[in-house]
Amino acid sequence: MNKRSQKSPPVPPQTNFVKILHGVIIISLFLMMASGLQIYNATPVFGGKSGWRFPAWATLGGWLAGGRDWHLTIMWVFAFTLLIYGIYIFITQRWKKKFFSKQDLKALQVGQNPKRRMYSWHRLIYTGIIPGEHPTFLNRSKVLAVNPYIL
Secondary structure (H helix, E strand, C coil), X not given: CCHHHHCCCCCCCCCHHHHHHHHHHHHHHHHHHHHHHXXXXXXXXXXXXXXXXXXXXXXXXXXXXXXXXXXXXXXXXXXXXHHHHHHHHHHHXXXXXXXXXXXXXXXXXXXXXXXXXXXXXXXXXXXXXXXXXXXXXXXXHHHHHHCCCCC
């Protein structure tokens, strides 16, 4: 066996700060799901007293107002963490690597490497989703006039 086949692929560097932010995001999403299940169970329109209910171990909050309070509190933690991550991406200029570029367009048009083409498609879709969710981009005709790569 040669040395080349024994090497593992390089792992992209990720700072501990980003790892902590990702951990907070994952934990907050699970807590928001648990409190959302409590809101579902406690609301008469959905689960209520006689409807189908989620098990108590999967819920957070104990009753409707408790579930709502947990949900909104964790929502603020989630939103603040996303804001910090967005500022971090902007300051470190990592956004330049995440959005669709001319090299990606070239890879899609004439590229022969299937992994590179798949990565280019991923970046194209990512570029189309992120601005598309922002409220200032609701007028798509202006966006398409400025950036025709946005779906």
